[in-house]
Amino acid sequence: MLHVYACITQQHDPWLLLLAAAVCGFGAWVSLSLVTRAAGAAKRMRGLWIAAAASATGGGIWATHFVAMLAFRSGLTVGYDVLLTALSIVIAVVGSGAGIAVAIGRGAGMRGAALGGGIVGAVTGAMHYTGMAALQAPADHLHDARFIAASLAIGILFGAAAMAVSLRRTSLRARALGAMLLVAAICGLHFTGMTAVTLVPNPLATPSGQAMAPEWLAVAVAAIATLIMGLGLVGSILDQRLADRASRETARLRSSEERFRQLADATFEGIVIHRDGRVLDVNRAMTELLGRSPEQVIGRHLAEFVAPGQRDAIARYHHQPSFGRLEVELLHSDGTLIVSEAHGHSITQDGLPARVVAIRDIRERKRSEERIRHMANHDLLTGLPNRSLFLDRAGMALANARHDGEAVAVFHIGLDRFKTVNDLHGHKAGDALLRQAAARILDTVRKHDTVARLGGDEFVVLQTLNTPLDDAMLLAERLVQALAAPFELEDGPQPALAALGASVGIALFPQDGEDAEQLLAHAGAALSRAKSDGRGAFRFYEAAMDERIQARRRLERDLRAALETDALCVHYQPQVDCGTQRLLGFEALVRWNHPERGMVPPSEFIPLAEESGLIGPLGERVLRSACREAASWPDGIVIAVNLSPVQFRQPDIAASILAILRETGFPPERLEIEVTEGVLIDDTERALAALNALKMAGVRIALDDFGTGYSSLSYLQRFAFDKLKIDRSFVSTMETSQETRSIVRTILALAKALDITVTAEGVETEEQLRILQEEACNQVQGYLIGRPAAPEGIRHFGLSPAAGMLEAAAGA
Incomplete structure (x- = not known):
């Protein structure tokens, strides 16, 4: 260290040393500014910024070296070999460009930045010793390997630190610290390297004819310094303009992002953006659907928020660029399942492919559809299946009966004297009576039997039987007995009682019909017979009943004709x-x-x-x-x-x-x-x-x-x-x-x-x-x-x- 200190203080002109330090500091600042800009530049512009940064870095290293060489007082007449001097600047610029490219390469990170800075430090050493080789004087050059190794170590370590600090953060403070470390790398390497060289006068050593006088070297250094200053000025202007543009673009993007966020939060649909199933962003509606905060959703996998039985199906849609409407069950934080409808398509976010999915809560729609479906297939007054649903179930029961060789019975039930109650007590009382009758019929039959209301005071029961006649008679007797008890009517402040009774007509499969419509018609014919025979009874269908029905239809036709004629x-x-x-x-x-x-x-x-x-x-x-x-x-x-x-x-x-x-x-x-x-x-x-x-x-x-x-x-x-x-x-x-x-x-x-x-x-x-x-x-x-x-x-x-x-x- 004392040798280096003596070299600096005793063998150099102090004013030129200050100039060398100023050139080095300014060059380091400009260099790292351009490196930072190159790191943030778009791909198509990055090469130009790297070239500018390499010129500033290499030029600054070269100018610092040769200003310091001009400050060196050896007492001998010196010159500089033109080719080696030119080679030294080429080494500085090209080598610096390579180090900068490594430092800011894609995915370089801190290790890459340090490696690139180390390359710049090594290039500084190569340029230094090439420049020393260009020195021509009537003397022999003696080198101390220890100082040479120390100089290279200083350049590499401080160069790596300078680049890592500058690229880790983009603040002015980080850039200033990086510039100081880069100055330390360049100056430390130069003066330690100068200490490693000793010039021993030798009258027999003669300069080359291609040697450059120190005056011309000063001109070259001035030109290089001017170039560095120009690059610094241009870079500063461009950097400010680009910074302003970046600021405006950032503000625009933030404003656009804020508008998008407001728009997304204003929608009634849940919106989730994911990449390979991993959630990137959600809107407010989605978090409300899940009962979770955004922090509890972002970063987690979509499969965590759907019903366990649908997770495999959801995984299949991760790799589809788009899909139509998909019904899913979301898992709320309280454990309830929310029936939803999802549809999505591919987008690009942060330059990478992603998918956006819109999710709508369809529970109310499902409930409405179920109500409509129930209303279409059920009687509104009693809640029993209507004629349409009864025929569907009867068709399935008959198909099973054909396959299994079973019997099926259709019981057509008609309340006796219901019209009298409706006329005397009004429709409200009649409706209450029908609801009671439906409840009694349901209590009389088995749970898996079908009970339906055909309209008015008519009900129908579908039952599969083991012994057709005996089982059918037992159920018919129970039905007549159940409906014979008095009904309570909502008629005024005091409930009234009405004894109606019921009649039942029975048709059996397969002997009385092959399809549901035919069985229902024949059971209706048997009901008419039961009513005409005195009510409060049941009758099985007989073929002769069809003749009575046909006779009644003929009588109606003749009555209509009698009115017309x-x-x-x-x-x-x-x-x-x-x-x-x-x-x-x-x-x-x-x-x-x-x-x-x-x-x-x-x-x-x-x-x-x-x-x-x-x-x-x-x-x-x-x-x-x-x-x-x-x-x-x-x-x-x-x-x-x-x-x-x-x-x-x-x-x-x-x-x-x-x-x-x-x-x-x-x-x-x-x-x-x-x-x-x-x-x-x-x-x-x-x-x-x-x-x-x-x-x-x-x-x-x-x-x-x-x-x-x-x-x-x-x-x-x-x-x-x-x-x-x-x-x-x-x-x-x-x-x-x-x-x-x-x-x-x-x-x-x-x-x-x-x-x-x-x-x-x-x-x-x-x-x-x-x-x-x-x-x-x-x-x-x-x-x-x-x-x-x-x-x-x-x-x-x-x-x-x-x-x-x-x-x-x-x-x-």
Whole structure:
């Protein structure tokens, strides 16, 4: 160290040494600035920046060396070999470029930076000793190997440290420290190397003819220093501009990234960016779906956030560039599974391929789809399968039965007297009853049997049987028994009880049908037979039942044709004063003389007309015919026409009746409309509005079949009827039942108190007429008074004392 110190202080010009140090420091700063810029440059520009940095680094090393050489005072006349001097600068520049390229190479890291700096240090030594070899003087060169090794070690170690420090961080502080270390490497190597050389004068040593004088060397050093300063100035300007551009680009990217982040967080879909399944980024919606923070998601594998059973399937999609909609189950932090829909495609992030996946929570959509699917296949009132779902299940059961050789039974269940409950207590009570019936049927059958509601009061059960007849009979008996118990009805503050009962029709596979539709139709035929045989029973299907169904269909077809061809006619039955037997009017009764069957009873075709929807046109035809016929009768003779509850459900029934009166010219006060309680039960307010409209027009309103219903007294309170008609069931038993006579007496007393006229129907004997006269009944009607007859036959009854009165009235 003392030898080096003596070399610096005793053998060099101090001012030139300061100049050498200044050149070295400035060159080191410019060099590392350009190296840092080269490290951050794009691939296409990196070569130019490396060339500039190599020129600055090599030039700075060369200029420092030869300024120091100019400062060296040897006492001898010296010169410099031109070729070796030129070679030294080439070595400095090219070698520095190689070291810089290694230091900033792709993936170099700290080790690469240190290796590149070490190369620059070694190149500094090579340039130094090449420059020393260029020194020509009348002296011999003696070298100390120890100092040579020390100089090379100093250059390599400090060069490595300078490059590592500069490239580790890009701050000015790091660059300044790197420049100081690089100055230490260059100056330390130079002066230690100078100490290793001793010049021994030798008059016989003569300079080469190609030697360069120190003055020219000074010019070359000045040129190189100027080049370094120029590179530094240009590099500084470019560095500042590029820094500004980078700053603006960074700000733009940050702004763009912030906008993208805001947009991603504003979406309702979860968004996740991953590379090979490893999560790179997520938005807020995705973290909310998973119930985790971004830090708990980023960096982890996607498979950790899906249901265990779907992890293999998710792994298959990692390598697909894009995929359509994929249904996945996300695993929430609380352990619940979230049914979701994912779709994604490839993107590039940070210059590397990645994938973005959008994930939507579809739980609500799934619930809606399930509700729609359930509504499409189930009855909304009871929740039971509907006809469509029943047929599907029946088809599968029949297929299995064919394969296994089993029997299948279809039970068609119909509630008895349900319509009465619906009419008397309203649809709300009827709905409650149907729900109770469904629950009872479910409790009666096995869990794996299918129970469905076909509509109205009809249910169906599908069951696989081991012993067809015995098992089917046992289940049918249990069903009839279960539905025979009274039902609770939601009718007012106090629940009411209604005993309905049920009938069951049974069809068996394979003997009664080969498919579900056929079995269901045959079970329906058996149900009709059970109802017609007295209700509260069950019947197995028989082939003869098809004939009855076909007969009913033919009758409906013939009734429709009769309406179109005006083949129905109206007969009239007289109504007379009970005491004087004076003719008061007639009741219009529809009759059907079938071309093949003869007279069809009204009890057979009227219900058929109500069920098939023909009661509307039939009722209008009867009313129009009766009014047209009665318009020719003497004044004061009233015509009474029955109105079906089904017909009365028409919203414009009152307007239709009044239109027929205007059309026929029949006075409203001579028309009497007979209604039953069923007219008022379905929609009481609407029915009362229609009745009031008719009454205000002058039409008389009679309550038919009084005493057979449930709520007659409440209707008397709400509407002022003009007449009550005592049902024939009371009249027929008055002679033998004191209780019935008491009921008739009570009805007559009530009507008298309310100032309502009473007509007794079904009077067939003189004793019945006598009793009614004793009880002060107002009017009577029945076979004793006169049978229903065609218009031309009402002059010739001749079957009662009323005949003379009738003929006199008709002939007036």
